[in-house]
Amino acid sequence: MDCKKFIEEQIAQIKQTVGGAKAINALSGGVDSSLVTVLAHRALGDQLRTVFVDNALMRKDEPQRVVETFARMGIPVELVDARDEFLSALAGLTDPEQKRQAVTDTFYSKVFGRLVKESGAKFLLHGTILTDIEETVDGIKRQHNILAQLGIDTEAAYGYAVLEPLRTLRKDGVREVAKFLDLPSEISQRIPFPGPALATRIVGEVTPERLETVRAATVIVEEELADSGAFQYMAVLLNDRATGIRNNKREFGSIIVVRCIESTDARTATVTPLSWDKLNRISQRITQINGVNRCLYDLTPKPPATIEYV
Ligand code: XMP
Numbered sequence: 001m002d003c004k005k006f007i008e009e010q011i012a013q014i015k016q017t018v019g020g021a022k023a024i025n026a027l028s029g030g031v032d033s034s035l036v037t038v039l040a041h042r043a044l045g046d047q048l049r050t051v052f053v054d055n056a057l058m059r060k061d062e063p064q065r066v067v068e069t070f071a072r073m074g075i076p077v078e079l080v081d082a083r084d085e086f087l088s089a090l091a092g093l094t095d096p097e098q099k100r101q102a103v104t105d106t107f108y109s110k111v112f113g114r115l116v117k118e119s120g121a122k123f124l125l126h127g128t129i130l131t132d133i134e135e136t137v138d139g140i141k142r143q144h145n146i147l148a149q150l151g152i153d154t155e156a157a158y159g160y161a162v163l164e165p166l167r168t169l170r171k172d173g174v175r176e177v178a179k180f181l182d183l184p185s186e187i188s189q190r191i192p193f194p195g196p197a198l199a200t201r202i203v204g205e206v207t208p209e210r211l212e213t214v215r216a217a218t219v220i221v222e223e224e225l226a227d228s229g230a231f232q233y234m235a236v237l238l239n240d241r242a243t244g245i246r247n248n249k250r251e252f253g254s255i256i257v258v259r260c261i262e263s264t265d266a267r268t269a270t271v272t273p274l275s276w277d278k279l280n281r282i283s284q285r286i287t288q289i290n291g292v293n294r295c296l297y298d299l300t301p302k303p304p305a306t307i308e309y310v
Contacts, residue, residue, distance in 0.1 A: 001173055003180035007039065010165040014043035017123065017163060024049045024121035026112050027077055028195065029066040032127030032166060034187045035178050039165055040125045041075045049078065049119055053111055055103065056083035057197035057206070059222075060215050069184060082111045090199065090206040094239070096310040099206065103196040108149040116150055116160075124150075128164040129174060131265075171265075191232050192266060200308040204239030213237055213289060217256045220285045225260055230272045233260040235286070236298075236309045244293030253293030256286050260297075261307060269302040 014023075025040060027033045027050050040048050050070075054063040063079055070077045089102040116124060126146050146162050147153075166174055178188035194200045198218070202210050217235035225233040236257040244251045258279075263269040274297070283295040298305070 001176060003177050006169075006177060007181065010039050011043040014040055014125070014163060014165060017161070018044055018047065020047070021123060022047055022049065022119060022121040023123040023125055023163075024051070024116055024119050025125035026050075027052045027066065027070070029062060029187070029190075030127070030193065031171075031174050031178055031183075031187055031190055032129055034070075034183060035174055035181070036125050036127045036165060037070065037075060037077070038073070038178075038181055038183065040163075048125075049121065050075065051078045051080050051112070051115055053080045053082050053107065055086040055107065055111075055197065056208075056211065057086065057103070057199050059193075059198070060219050069187065073183075080111065080115065082106070085110060087206070087208065092205065094204050099199050099310060100196050103199055104149070107195075108146075109151050113150040113152070116152070123161050123163055125163045125165065127166055129166045130168060130170050133167060191230075194308055196310075200310040201234055201236045203237065203309050210237055213254055213292060214256075216289045217258075217286050217292070220282060220289075221258055221260075224278065224282050224285070225274075228260060228272060228274070230260045231263040231266070231269065232307060233258075233272075234308075235259075242294045246293060251291075251293055254291050255294040255296065256289075256292050257296045257298050257309070258282055258286070259307070261302070263302075263307075266307060267302075269307055271299050271301055 023040060023044055025033070025036055025048070027037050029052070037050050041050070052063055052066055067077045067079050086103065086106050089106040090099060093099050093102055124146060147160055152160050169177070175188050198211055198214050199206050201214050201218070214235055214237040217237070221233055221235045236259060238255040238257060240255055241252050242255055244253045260272040260274060261269040262272055279297055286295040287293055
């Protein structure tokens with residue numbers, strides 16, 4: 001691919017479409033929304049408002065880290081604290097689809113929808129890639145109509161428009177352009193992380209305490225497996241408990257599952273054959289987390305399992 005030509009064309013297109021109006025985009029820290037942010041910032045400068053929504057479900061220090069990474073590139077990102085809204089939407093929910101729906105609805109219908117309307121922006125930039133469009137057409141993903149998800153009725157002539165500068169690229173193309181633009185490797189090579197974030201890695205109810213547990217386990221797994229070269233790795237908190245012993249006392253503790261997989265497109269996956277030493281080390285560290293007394297390694301490929309647990 002001719003990265004230079006792609007970048008020039010997209011910047012020119014964004015400039016021409018937006019003109020003197022305001023535009024807004026939501027940054028998640030993933031490679032797609034990061035690349036959109038950089039392209040749109042180059043095209044629009046101050047006319048662009050980029051927000052990062054803290055949904056309480058991110059990894060340790062992630063919101064601050066993403067904002068700082070962009071600040072170093074000279075791109076201001078506004079951190080929006082919506083933790084309480086997401087946590088209240090998730091309270092009491094245990095069904096996987098209801099949890100996912102609650103995260104999606106809170107993001108689109110409430111938080112981002114509100115920001116878009118308040119901002120006076122007439123253009124939204126979105127990191128849709130070719131695979132998203134194909135999966136929508138194939139009926140694999142829910143319909144990818146951002147304006148409808150935001151509760152914005154285009155028929156009512158609000159004049160909103162969605163720009164999708166990455167719609168011709170697949171993930172490898174996005175990474176290639178990101179690298180060409182010298183985006184830090186923590187962005188261009190970031191392992192996949194789902195939109196509903198740690199909510200997909202907590203079986204059962206998402207509470208602040210349970211988030212703390214899975215977040216602490218995630219730090220350990222990501223540190224230990226950073227050099228594994230695996231496609232994706234994660235920690236999952238089960239909704240079950242098991243008896244154990246801590247400080248000579250019985251403890252009915254939490255169970256963490258470690259998952260590490262090889263894949264090219266996440267549609268199928270095999271399990272990484274990690275060394276026994278590595279697994280032991282991870283297990284020792286994870287069972288030092290408050291209240292966690294079991295650590296399991298998941299040996300299931302996809303299919304029949306999915307990659308995430310929720
Ligand atoms: P599953 O669990 O379906 O995951 O085997 C396949 C890949 O997709 C990621 N994933 C998501 N990514 N929003 C995303 O942006 C989501 O809701 C979502 N759910 C799963 C998952 O991490 C894996 O790489």
